[in-house]
Every structure is written in structure tokens, then in C-alpha cells.
Amino acid sequence: MKTITSRDNPGVKRLHGLATSARDRRQHGQTLLDGPHLVAAALDAGWPLWELVVSDHGLASAEIASLLERCAVLPVTHLTDPLFAHVSPVDAPSGLLAVIDLPAPLAAQCFEESLLVLDGVQDAGNLGTILRTAAAAGLADVLLTAGCAQAWSPRVLRAGMGGHFRLRIHEHVEVGRALRGYPHPILATGLGADTRELYQADLRGPVAWLFGAEGRGVSPEVAALATGTVMIPMPGAVESLNVAAAAAVCLFEQVRQRRSAGESM
Incomplete structure (x- = not known):
């Protein structure tokens, strides 16, 4: 020493x-x-x-x-x-x-299982918390757009509490190219005429989840990739959930449904 x-x-x-x-x-x-x-x-x-x-x-x-x-x-x-x-x-x-x-950049691949897409999430605490949640929910891949905080910064690592080491974290991803040909639902959270409540959606199969930056949400380019939109019902008098909280609710509703069906992520 x-x-x-x-x-x-x-x-x-x-x-x-x-x-x-x-x-x-x-x-x-x-x-x-x-x-x-x-x-x-x-x-x-x-x-x-x-x-x-x-x-x-x-x-x-x-x-x-x-x-x-x-x-x-x-x-x-x-x-x-x-x-x-x-x-x-x-x-x-x-x-x-x-x-x-720092891990070497991951090679491009075709995704078949559930994954998480984070678009412009810049807060280190939120990003690390989401990565920890994704690992806890059993996901393997998380895709980050260029606008996200650096996933391997010390503050994101600290918030991730070890989740980084259980994930494949793809940084600076062009999401349209990465999800081209993805054969399963691509879901965003939001409001709209075709929006379903999260708990009414069938989440037993693989899903690509889209979550956006604090405040502005998913960019129009990434939102356009969604094949469906779900809403988290909030009976309380608040406008929205923190992005890390919203991701946790969605991922663990999928965990609940898949466990009930005897499946895995």
C-alpha cells in the first residue's frame, strides 16, 4: 500500500x-x-x-x-x-x-426480448435508478440515446447500486436503427385517444419500453417508433410521475403479469 x-x-x-x-x-x-x-x-x-x-x-x-x-x-x-x-x-x-x-462499445444486434430505451435522460440519479430497476426486473439490454447522461459516470454508478454489472448498456444509440424489425410491441407512456391503462395492457410477451427525459418526455423521433401507448392511472392530484418511478411501475407490472403466466422476461 x-x-x-x-x-x-x-x-x-x-x-x-x-x-x-x-x-x-x-x-x-x-x-x-x-x-x-x-x-x-x-x-x-x-x-x-x-x-x-x-x-x-x-x-x-x-x-x-x-x-x-x-x-x-x-x-x-x-x-x-x-x-x-x-x-x-x-x-x-x-x-x-x-x-x-469503461466497457467497450457493444456491437449492434437484433433484439428479441424485452428491453428499455431511454431518450435524453440527463439526471444522474434518475438514470442510475432506472438501470438498477431494469436489472432488478430481469432485463438484459438498455439502450441510451446520445442525449442521456454518461452511464458509467461515478454518480450514475452510485445510483445504480450494482445494476450496471447485470446489464448490457448500449450508449449513443440511434434508436430507429436499433429497433428496426423488432417483432414485439414498442410501448411509450402518455395520453391520447388510443391510450390504454397500463394494467389493461397485455405485457406477458416481450416489450420495448420507451422513456424520455425529465420534463420533456420522449422526443418526437423516438415517440414515432411506438406501436402503442399506455397510461399509468394516478388517482392523486399530481400531473405526472418521475421518469424513474414510471419506469419502475411499468417494468414491475410486466414482471407481475409474466410471473402470473409462468413466464420470464
Whole structure:
């Protein structure tokens, strides 16, 4: 274990860049996992780690000490608490960071099973929560348009709570091309003359779900791909649901229907 105490250290500057800059993450091809839960989730999924970074506070944690033992072959960098806070991507540092490679772009493919399309979802918390929900619901593929937040940024990873490691995440997708020939319903949420209540829709088969940005919703180009529209009934006096909440309601209604029918996603 090596100890660093200076902000001028090149390694500290690299970590700070990975925490704060999408450009630096692309340049280095790496990103940061923050916290023992996320590091453990990566290890459980067999995701390769390249380096661990621990603070004074982290060294005093039994949970973090256990993870350091589990990763005994990895290089470990020790930072003082103030220096760790400087490189941490979150406001309340956990005491442990891990460096991982950004995944290589996925090859284009023909989709046959249920999947999720996110169009311009820019809030890191919402995006990470949706990815966690998709993984929990048993989906394998999530498609992100170019307007979405960077899926592998530290804040999205933290909100995803390990869901990233159970998904195939396709970024910067041209959705019209990706869904060309998709043989199952493509559903958006919304209002309109042909809209059905979510709970009246038959969701037992595969579905491509379309969800849009906070506030503006799905873009006209992506909305035009929908073969149907469903509405989440809301008896309360609110206009709409947060996009992460709406995605959770839809995906788990599909889970409910498919479990009742003895099927899987």
C-alpha cells in the first residue's frame, strides 16, 4: 500500500479527473466506483478492478478491511481524509474507491426480448435508478440515446447500486436503427385517444419500453417508433410521475403479469 499526501501527485490528479470529468474518463478509458457496496457488487459480478483507493476513515472500517483482503492482489493507494474528499465523486465520501475500465462499445444486434430505451435522460440519479430497476426486473439490454447522461459516470454508478454489472448498456444509440424489425410491441407512456391503462395492457410477451427525459418526455423521433401507448392511472392530484418511478411501475407490472403466466422476461 502506498500513501499519498499531496494534491500535486499525478495519481491524485488522475483520480480527480476520473471523478469530475467525462472527457478525462473517455481519455483514460476508466471510471470510479464509490463505496464498499458498489465495489462488492462488481466483485460478485466478476467485474475486473484495477486499483483500490482508501482513506484514513476507510482503513478503520471492518467492511472495507474485508474488501481489501478480498482484493489482496490489487494495488492499493492510501489517501488522507482531506485528499480522499478531494478526489471523491460524492459529497459524503465513503472511504473506498475502485478504478475500473469503461466497457467497450457493444456491437449492434437484433433484439428479441424485452428491453428499455431511454431518450435524453440527463439526471444522474434518475438514470442510475432506472438501470438498477431494469436489472432488478430481469432485463438484459438498455439502450441510451446520445442525449442521456454518461452511464458509467461515478454518480450514475452510485445510483445504480450494482445494476450496471447485470446489464448490457448500449450508449449513443440511434434508436430507429436499433429497433428496426423488432417483432414485439414498442410501448411509450402518455395520453391520447388510443391510450390504454397500463394494467389493461397485455405485457406477458416481450416489450420495448420507451422513456424520455425529465420534463420533456420522449422526443418526437423516438415517440414515432411506438406501436402503442399506455397510461399509468394516478388517482392523486399530481400531473405526472418521475421518469424513474414510471419506469419502475411499468417494468414491475410486466414482471407481475409474466410471473402470473409462468413466464420470464
